[in-house]
Every structure is written in structure tokens, then in C-alpha cells.
Amino acid sequence: MPDPVVITRPAAQAAALAQRVAAAGHEAVVFPLLAIDPLPDQSALRAALADVSPYALVAFVSPNAIDAACAIRSEWPREVTLAVVGEGSRAALARHGITDANATIVSPANTRRTDSQTLLETLDLDRLRGGRALIVRGETGRELLGDALRSAGMQVQQLAAYRRSIPLLDDDRRRQLLRLLDADSLWIITSSEALRGLIGMATQAGGRDCVVKLQQKRLLVPHERIEETARELGFSSVALTGSGDEALLAALQFRG
Structure with a gap:
């Protein structure tokens, strides 16, 4: 064996x-x-995803965030940049039919350090300055991405889509x-x-x-x-x- x-x-x-x-x-x-569990109240996330056209950027912090968002919305306009932090998240998008062929997806070029910092290094922050960003994330998590986008001149909204816990x-x-x-x-x-x-x-x-x-x-x-x-x-x-x-x-x- x-x-x-x-x-x-x-x-x-x-x-x-x-x-x-x-x-x-x-x-x-x-x-x-x-363990990953949905939040009992998804109303804020549903409201934000009903119309994503006001956002220049929608960032997903994990495959769990993608699964939660795509359970609500299946199509994403190409003019809204979708940002992910790793190949696992790109694969999660692909499972929902979202690829470079039908969406604008940005992820870190450095596959050995796929995190918020390397994502920021990949984004065209000059182009995004002044626009609105939506970050779909867990109930808790690091604030680096949101803080950095605000520092770059973006209006940032963060919404929780799920909660993580250590199983018993x-x-x-x-x-x-x-x-x-x-x-x-x-x-x-x-x-x-x-x-x-x-x-x-x-x-x-x-x-x-x-x-x-x-x-x-x-x-x-x-x-x-x-x-x-x-x-x-x-x-x-x-x-x-x-x-x-x-x-x-x-x-x-x-x-x-």
C-alpha cells in the first residue's frame, strides 16, 4: 500500500x-x-451582484468566494475586470464557464506567491484609479487588498460571502x-x-x-x-x- x-x-x-x-x-x-459555510443572510451580496456595471473591478479572494458569487450571478461583462489570487481561483471560474475567452481576468504572474500583494503588482492601478471595486471574501480575512486599492484611489466595497471555521x-x-x-x-x-x-x-x-x-x-x-x-x-x-x-x-x- x-x-x-x-x-x-x-x-x-x-x-x-x-x-x-x-x-x-x-x-x-x-x-x-x-469548513466553509454560507452566511445566513446573502441579501447584501445579492444586491451588489444584481448589477455589476458600476464596478471597474470585482476581486475574489478564494475559490469559495467565486462559488458563492457564481451561485448568484452566472455572466460577467467583459468591461468589468475580474481579479483572482491563484490558479485554483482561475480553475473555479472555469468550472462556472468563465474564462479569458468571455471575461477579463487578472491574476498574479508569480505563481509561487499568489496573494493580494502580487495581485496588486499585476493590476493596472492607474487605469482603475477613481473607479469602484467590489471585493468578495470570507467573513474574516486580511485587509491588504482593500487598503491598497483605496490607497490607489479606488472606492472599495467589501462583502462577505461565506465563513470559515476549523472542523471539530x-x-x-x-x-x-x-x-x-x-x-x-x-x-x-x-x-x-x-x-x-x-x-x-x-x-x-x-x-x-x-x-x-x-x-x-x-x-x-x-x-x-x-x-x-x-x-x-x-x-x-x-x-x-x-x-x-x-x-x-x-x-x-x-x-x-
Whole structure:
């Protein structure tokens, strides 16, 4: 039996990658580290998306934001720039039929650091100055993008579309986590918040001994910021792959 490859994305986003990992000959284990839930009141988001023509820019901070917005609106006028921060978000747009062929999409050129800062470096801020921007995001998150767009002279509206939380470590998940910690498992980590939550789960499951076992695991991470978080949390075997499933799978095959 091959060593398990642990996919830690939210449950709704993990299945496709798990299938590809299994097809490549690995044991794919889905162990979500974040739960994504819609906000009970979507009225503000629905009102904003009813007519997007006043916006020069609509930015989505994650695939979850895209899924929430596209559940409300399926077509996006080409004159409104859609901004995303990674290849996973481009893929999410494509799943909803939104591509460069029918929309104006901007994403960071540096696929190893796909975050708000590198998105800002890609945007034509001079052209956008004076216009309106809508940021579709989670209930909590970094303020860098909104603050930077305001500094560039844009009027910024931020709307929450979902909330993130660390799943409860019930008895079944605790047993699964302990099995994975005892195995020679490799972990795909796509969120700094999720990795911090995993440290908390290991502590809850077995204290310091479990945390030490976890810190010895191999990690594949798509962004520099997650790599930095992993190093700060005591992980020593961390491979930076770049953004998107293709980069993750290529790194997985290389590591064997």
C-alpha cells in the first residue's frame, strides 16, 4: 500500500484533487482542515451582484468566494475586470464557464506567491484609479487588498460571502488523525489558517508527542506565505510547489 497523501482542502474542493492523486498511484486521504459555510443572510451580496456595471473591478479572494458569487450571478461583462489570487481561483471560474475567452481576468504572474500583494503588482492601478471595486471574501480575512486599492484611489466595497471555521475533532476524526500521524504520510496544505488549526488538532489528539510527529511530516504547499507559516510552526520538510493542482501533482510525482 503506498504512503497516504493527505488532502486538507475544504470537503467540497477536495474530491477532484483526491481523484487525480489516486489516479497517479497514491493513496488519497481527504482530511479537511477548514469548513466553509454560507452566511445566513446573502441579501447584501445579492444586491451588489444584481448589477455589476458600476464596478471597474470585482476581486475574489478564494475559490469559495467565486462559488458563492457564481451561485448568484452566472455572466460577467467583459468591461468589468475580474481579479483572482491563484490558479485554483482561475480553475473555479472555469468550472462556472468563465474564462479569458468571455471575461477579463487578472491574476498574479508569480505563481509561487499568489496573494493580494502580487495581485496588486499585476493590476493596472492607474487605469482603475477613481473607479469602484467590489471585493468578495470570507467573513474574516486580511485587509491588504482593500487598503491598497483605496490607497490607489479606488472606492472599495467589501462583502462577505461565506465563513470559515476549523472542523471539530470528533472521535472519528481523532482516530483518523492518529493513524495518519503514525503513517509516513505526506500532507498537501493550501492554507496557513488550516495549518495552524492542524497543530491545534494534533495538540488536542495527543499533546506534545502528536505535535512532534506532525512536525516531522512532509508538506507540499502552493504559496510562499504558507511555507513561511510552516517553518514558523516547526516543520522542516516543506516543498513549495507553486499555485494550482498541476503544480501540486508534478511535485507529488517528483517526490514519489
